[in-house]
Amino acid sequence: MVDDDGGARLVRAGQLLADSWRGFWFDNGTEEIAGRLAEAERLYDSVAGRGAPGDAAPAEAEVADGEVVDAEVAATIAIGRSTIAAFALRLAVDVDHDLNSGWDWDDEGPPLGEMEWDEDGATAALADQSVAAARAALDADPDDPLVPLQLGQALAWTGDREGAVAAYEEALRRDPWDGTAHECLAQLEVTPAEPPPAGAGDPISRRPYGFAVLHEQGRISNSDWFEERRLFGTLSAARADADACLREIGDLEREFLDGMMKLELEIHRPGRPVTTYDLIARVPDAPDTGPFDIDWSGIPLDEPLESPLPPGRLLRMDDRACFYGSREPSAVSH
Structure with missing residues (x-):
């Protein structure tokens, strides 16, 4: 260690x-x-x-x-x-x-x-x-x-x-x-085998680590979105990063938030179903302008992650390299 x-x-x-x-x-x-x-x-x-x-x-x-x-x-x-x-x-x-x-x-x-x-x-x-x-x-x-x-x-x-x-x-x-x-x-003119069916219901985490993923998407034009997934070894760190993302929105009107940003929290535990929470859906309708807060009630933030992902570890998920830790403020413009 x-x-x-x-x-x-x-x-x-x-x-x-x-x-x-x-x-x-x-x-x-x-x-x-x-x-x-x-x-x-x-x-x-x-x-x-x-x-x-x-x-x-x-x-x-x-x-x-x-x-x-x-x-x-x-x-x-x-x-x-x-x-x-x-x-x-x-x-x-x-x-x-x-x-x-x-x-x-x-x-x-x-x-x-x-x-x-x-x-x-x-x-x-x-x-x-x-x-x-x-x-x-x-x-x-x-x-x-x-x-x-x-x-x-x-x-x-x-x-x-x-x-x-x-x-x-x-x-x-x-x-x-x-x-x-x-x-x-x-x-290279090689035909790979078809992947097996992903299966119904919640996907099972195939990783040997417990970790949280903050899946952020931000609109950068009328038709284009920026997308990345950030990895955390604790749920509290993922929460802090999500809260920072919402604070960075500033004084945007609430009715436009859904169209400008998507933010999901995924909780991965070895051999268990992946749990996903839509964090934008948890932003209350009032106040009607930012900065906004996420309602974290009902999300088990105090439960430790078994075999936590080692600090700094990179993973590839959903066709993208995923990096550990929060991003710098203003690294992405919404």
Whole structure:
């Protein structure tokens, strides 16, 4: 285990990665992404000791003061480093060298061997680093499809079709409903098996951790919505983030709130049905202008989460990377 300070550094590193993802999504502030990735790497190094991205993720890792980092912390760091490397490759392809031919990292994979258009070879080393970091983190969380998908995209960029197919298939083994992994295989002319029926009623949490998800959607135009899911190891932290989202709305009239924002709380407990609460529906009709409050009565906020999600851990859910912790105020405009 890490102490509170180490946990806070892991959470901060994850928030920097979330900020980077938002920069890609909005195509705004991409000039700041490299600095964020470097800071996240330094934070991971400060917790786990310095190691190259391609080094195997150890079950235990020495930190500077002689303490030992446990397997869960090492896994969080390995997954974070894989994400840093994946984002660094994306930054080089999309922004620094403008090699993107129209494909979307969030919803599909790169065309096979697209790196051949990089005449200066500027992305080759970054692709190798992404492959190495993903392989190092591949077994860190055997239930999550995030790292296999990152591996598949890096391998596809380099032209390794066989390796990319294997990685995408591993992502689908972990989450048969991942739409991006299906699309990536289709691009490589592989037809994956149809996912099993999701089942009726509340879905069962397949994760070994207990955690809360704050699912936020904000309108950014008449037809477009921004969407993200933030992860928390306690319900109280999720509540604080939800309350902050509502305070940020300001003096919006209540009748327009439903059309501007959607906010749901999901509670995941290992092997139990996922419980979902519509938080906007819990905002009283009065007062008729913000700031607004959520009626939290009836939501079991005092019940601890069994096997809480480790601080700073990234997960992939509902076809998106999900980051741990609250976002910075005003990171999304409603």
